[in-house]
Amino acid sequence: xxxxRSSRTIRILVPVLAFGTIFLGVFLAKGNAxxxxxISNQTALFFKVAYVPLGSRxxxxxxxxxxxxxxxxxxxxxxxxxxxALSNPVKKSLSNMIVTGESSRTLAGIGIEGIIxxxxxxxxxxxxxxxxxxxxxxxxxxxxxxxxxxxxxRVVVHRFVDEIIxxxxxxxxxxxxxxxFIGKNKRYGYDLYTMDFDGEGLHRLTYDRVLAYSPAxxxxxxxxxxxxxxxxxxxxxxxxxTTGRRSPLARFSGLNITPSLTRSGKELAMALSKSDxxxxxxxxxxxxxxxxxxxLTFTRNNNLSPSWSPNGNQMAFVSDRDGHPQIxxxxxxxxxxHRITFSGFxxxSPSWSPxxxxxxxxxxxxxxxxxxxxxxxxxxxxxQITHGPGQDDSPDWSPDGRTLIFTHQVKGHSYLEKxxxxxxxxxxxxxxxxxxxxxxxxxx
Amino acid sequence: xxLGKTSAGILVCSFTxxxxxxxxxxxxxxxxxxxxQNTMKIQKMGQVSSGGAGSQVNEQLxxxxxxxxxxxxxxxxxxxxxxxxxxxxxxxxxxxxxQDAQLKxxxxxxxxxxxxQPTPGTTIPGNVMTPPAPxxxxxxxxxxxxxxxxxxxxxxxxxxxxxxxxxKEFGEVVSQFPGxxxxxxxxxxxxxxxxxxxxxxxxxxxxxxxxxxxQDSPKRAIAYFKMARAYELLGKKKEAIHxxxxxxxLFPLDRQLDELAKRRLSRLE
Numbered sequence: 001x002x003x004x005r006s007s008r009t010i011r012i013l014v015p016v017l018a019f020g021t022i023f024l025g026v027f028l029a030k031g032n033a034x035x036x037x038x039i040s041n042q043t044a045l046f047f048k049v050a051y052v053p054l055g056s057r058x059x060x061x062x063x064x065x066x067x068x069x070x071x072x073x074x075x076x077x078x079x080x081x082x083x084x085a086l087s088n089p090v091k092k093s094l095s096n097m098i099v100t101g102e103s104s105r106t107l108a109g110i111g112i113e114g115i116i117x118x119x120x121x122x123x124x125x126x127x128x129x130x131x132x133x134x135x136x137x138x139x140x141x142x143x144x145x146x147x148x149x150x151x152x153x154r155v156v157v158h159r160f161v162d163e164i165i166x167x168x169x170x171x172x173x174x175x176x177x178x179x180x181f182i183g184k185n186k187r188y189g190y191d192l193y194t195m196d197f198d199g200e201g202l203h204r205l206t207y208d209r210v211l212a213y214s215p216a217x218x219x220x221x222x223x224x225x226x227x228x229x230x231x232x233x234x235x236x237x238x239x240x241x242t243t244g245r246r247s248p249l250a251r252f253s254g255l256n257i258t259p260s261l262t263r264s265g266k267e268l269a270m271a272l273s274k275s276d277x278x279x280x281x282x283x284x285x286x287x288x289x290x291x292x293x294x295x296l297t298f299t300r301n302n303n304l305s306p307s308w309s310p311n312g313n314q315m316a317f318v319s320d321r322d323g324h325p326q327i328x329x330x331x332x333x334x335x336x337x338h339r340i341t342f343s344g345f346x347x348x349s350p351s352w353s354p355x356x357x358x359x360x361x362x363x364x365x366x367x368x369x370x371x372x373x374x375x376x377x378x379x380x381x382x383x384q385i386t387h388g389p390g391q392d393d394s395p396d397w398s399p400d401g402r403t404l405i406f407t408h409q410v411k412g413h414s415y416l417e418k419x420x421x422x423x424x425x426x427x428x429x430x431x432x433x434x435x436x437x438x439x440x441x442x443x444x
Numbered sequence: 445x446x447l448g449k450t451s452a453g454i455l456v457c458s459f460t461x462x463x464x465x466x467x468x469x470x471x472x473x474x475x476x477x478x479x480x481q482n483t484m485k486i487q488k489m490g491q492v493s494s495g496g497a498g499s500q501v502n503e504q505l506x507x508x509x510x511x512x513x514x515x516x517x518x519x520x521x522x523x524x525x526x527x528x529x530x531x532x533x534x535x536x537x538x539x540x541x542x543q544d545a546q547l548k549x550x551x552x553x554x555x556x557x558x559x560x561q562p563t564p565g566t567t568i569p570g571n572v573m574t575p576p577a578p579x580x581x582x583x584x585x586x587x588x589x590x591x592x593x594x595x596x597x598x599x600x601x602x603x604x605x606x607x608x609x610x611x612k613e614f615g616e617v618v619s620q621f622p623g624x625x626x627x628x629x630x631x632x633x634x635x636x637x638x639x640x641x642x643x644x645x646x647x648x649x650x651x652x653x654x655x656x657x658x659q660d661s662p663k664r665a666i667a668y669f670k671m672a673r674a675y676e677l678l679g680k681k682k683e684a685i686h687x688x689x690x691x692x693x694l695f696p697l698d699r700q701l702d703e704l705a706k707r708r709l710s711r712l713e
Contacts, residue, residue, distance in 0.1 A: 295703075295707075297700065298699055298700055298703035298704075299699065299700070301520065309603070310605070311605045311640075313605075313640055320520070321520060321523070321524075322520060322521070322523050322524025322525075322527050323517065323520040323521035323522075323523070323524040324521075324524060326524070333673060333704070334700065334704050335666055335669050335670065335673075335700075335701060335704060336636075336666050336670070337700055339527050339531070342527070342528050342531045342532075355604060356603045356604045356605055357600060357603050357604055376599075376600075376603070377599075377603045378596075378599045378603070379531070380531065380534075380535065
């Protein structure tokens, strides 16, 4: 139908081509933007709070100071809180705030919306954090709980901060979140690593020293699924986080690449070339229950990098069926395919937001450098959210859908970066000393 | 005024199409014919070379294969351009719909304006001057929204998984803007909302409406396929098979749906 419409009209309207080009250029440039104010409003929740360290028992003073600093860092990192510094006499007056909220009422007049206190105790059972949050208006306890871990004190701090965030915003925090990535080794090759949401707690999982990329992590599945060249050709492997064992999930001849898990962890989408001599990849869905591979695309072009919608009913993917790599969306049964990127000749690495209303991807800026863009799943509108020098790649959403992590490459070195989805508060995440590729959040 | 606005819209629309300079159905058909011709030649030469012909034939074969690859690449590029044009056309159609809705709003507000009022400040003999009554401004109701806005809102709710809401909103696009270019798609998404809520019977009804009511709808092929899927999920094998067959018969050029339907059929039969 489009063909008929266009061909008829072309014959009639060729003389107006030049004017049309100029007019339409201006017109479309205006019409292709996402309203960023809508996006940034989501990150504009802000609460003024104060933090009071309530001492410790059984911990070194260095450890206590570290834990207190971590609480403050987690609160700031969330982007929800402004921390009000209190003078020492005020802090002293609040030293019994675990028991009573009487003294906290003195802070109501200075606009503080919550007073957070934490005490650390270490005994034979492990490390405990007794956390309390009081409302300065009436002194009541908004949160009062004891957290215990047999491991690192970081675990209880992250748990406490997540509950504070939930108390204030009604949204689940991401302080307990985990990130997996492929990191370059000191000498040669790459391996699979994990770390906490704030870049700390770095943990190396494999010692293969081979090229690997695209990890997908479902906490429910207790596994990280990733592409590895361990057996020369790229295969999709499953790393069991409980046993540390690996098993191949897809090892067909040709390419087995870009795995992506649904939120439930029950289905996996991936790109396989199977026996295609030209190594064109098609999207397949693998169901863990019946262990069946279902082919979803049939184009004899490259179809890869699937990313599931949060409810698993759709997926975004990259295809060069139109001559250049562009992003398409289809239903999970392979039907209802439609293209969603129309600007530029290179749009790749889609990542569907947990809320379902946005897709982050890699686009090209005016200097032909890869940058991070956002679009909506029905396509058309888009906005570039990273700017400046360097090349940005592999965006992935935090579980709360407020921040994005991605790699930022400058002078051949690739760092892990984090920012709010409106492009603000961009900063380097973690201290991994060498290049990082394809970071992903664990899906909870 | 309506004519003026609409014609301006059509002119803008025409400019978009004018941009297509290098991609028309004729071009595509020509290229496809060339590809077919070359494929035939390759097959013939393959037969000759297997019969013991010399290296000259092999060279010719290689040359034609290269040309074939080039032409395939050109087709892909042209298809890409057509997608872009189609997308731009959709944008312009949406713009026209929005303008039409605005015009409707303006016309209605003109109609609802009261008759001549006494100028404020003038005194009517025998009457005490009263403050002028405020002119009633019609509140924007759903019926006066543009189909584009309603459609976008519905799509947003659909993507967030609020299928109850998206079904209602897509339904409003269909009922309030039956002449809009979005109405057939909206009808399809009503079906999709039901499908995702596992209301397969309702979904079938919506897909059926897309097929019967909108003969030119770009969603007809997919509506047949989805209808078959819904029947399959309801356990109605016979109806599912019938609709998968319809996809294969009616839309043989839609390779994606054709393959999907064939695979589903092979499992059901």
